[in-house]
Amino acid sequence: MKETKTAIGQEPIRDARSLGVPKMLILGLQHMFAMFGATVLVPILVQSYGLPLSIQTTLFFAGIGTLFFHVCTKMRVPAFLGSSFAFLGGFAAMGAMDAGMYAAMEPAEKLQYACGGIVVAGLLYVVLAAVIKAVGVHRVMHYLPPVVTGPIIILIGLNLAPSAVSNASTCWWLALVAMAIIVVANIWGKGMIKIIPILLGVVGSYLVALAAGMVDFSGLADSTLLGGTNPILGFQPFITNFSGSVAKFDVSAILVMAPIAVASMMEHIGDMSAISATVGENFIEDPGLHRTLVGDGIATAMAGMFGGPANTTYGENTGVLVLSRVHDPRVIRLAAIYAVVLSFSPAFAYIVNTIPSAIIGGVSFILYGMISAIGVRNVVENQVDFTNSRNLIIAAVILVCGLGFTGGLTFQVGGASITLTSLAVAAIAGIVLNAILPGNDFHFGKTAGADTAASLGRY
Helix, strand or coil, X not given: CCCCCCCCCCCCECCHHHHCHHHHHHHHHHHHHHHHHHHHHHHHHHHHCCCCCCHHHHHHHHHHXXXXXXXXXXXXXXXXXXXXXXXXXXXXXXXXXXXXXXXCCCHHHHHHHHHHHXXXXXXXXXXXXXXXXXXXXXXXXXXXXXXXXXXXXXXXXXXXXXXXXXXXXXCHHHHHHHHHHHHHHHHHCCCHHHHCHHXXXXXXXXXXXXXXXXXXXXXXXXXCCCCCCXXXXXXXXXXXXXXXXXXXXXXXXXXXXXXXXXXXXXXXXXXXXXXXXXXXXXXXXXXXXXXXXXXXXXXXXXXXXXXXXXXEECHHHHXXXXXXXXXXXXXXXXXXXXXXXXXXXXHHHHHHHCCCXXXXXXXXXXXXXXXXXXXXXXXXXXXXXXXXXXXXXHHHHHHHHHHHCCCCEEEEECCEEEEECHHHHHHHHHHHHXXXXXXXXXXXXXXXXXXXXXXXCCC
């Protein structure tokens, strides 16, 4: 197949080995920085709900989960799996549970039951993957044409936008410095400078913050290079306290956590569409959506089993793919290895965590906007006809649901409160409308330019 060009008209780099090992290592570091802020934010937020979710365990299983995902997808899909925000509502509900067996339960044990629900949620991915394998991806994707997936990809970026503004608003001038470095490097940079704009934006603005006295190292003295009494493995909770880290199972906890898989699976399909559109390869068909779901689901179940949060494909890293135009999955695997190594060093994790929020906000301005732009590109390149009222209605409802249900949609099941994220509500609404409204002539892999994941109608 003929390789497609990127939006800025230059051929992407499919094999980063052509750049040399040192440059590959730097590119992996760029992806690690892109995922780090959001990945560690999840356990920080969960801790605020009273559940002791470990940052180190989260990083470890983000890395291991990513590597396992790559094995499942034949080492072809350049996706990074970080901790999922979709399950935060479930963690909050578990932290607040104070009835029956949970009335006098210690927070650490509550976390075990919450993680049991995450294990079940991950296994639901495998069930969906089996269904797709049995009936065929073409039949399933018939219900997910570009008029549905395009707006969903747009929403992935737009839903993250408030986080970018919130972080940037802590110091606008520093955020603008980070943005300016990224823009200058990406547009006017040459050679390696042009393909590591995110890393340069983080490092450059961090040096500016250091010069301005905006970085606080006061807690570094309390950290060790390799934590715990055992200098190699001692601090990892799932190793030092195995019996206290393994997931436990209860129907109530499962009913709270597992249904959130509906939302995260919709996000997964949207992310796979976005990554495929970015790279110009139809990953939904080959290696197959069933393989990506199995990789994500088992990575999630594995993390939950040992006290970690659910995993999900990360939009931040998709944004890096767009900007760097380096589409080699080997670079993502380097970032995963960095995450595993980082999980064994609280001191290093602390240093990276000293990056001011404004820098994260400035970088996110670019990355999150890129995700939404990919959604627009998906709609345009697949020639979605918005003079057709059917398509207008579907897209309109998806966008309003995704932006309007800011707190999600909460309902009761068996006495448990379940919250679907706005993105899940939007995805479900779009899928249902596409199924019931007449005039759906989309055929995955056959309609001109209409492969949800592939670019420029190459099939």
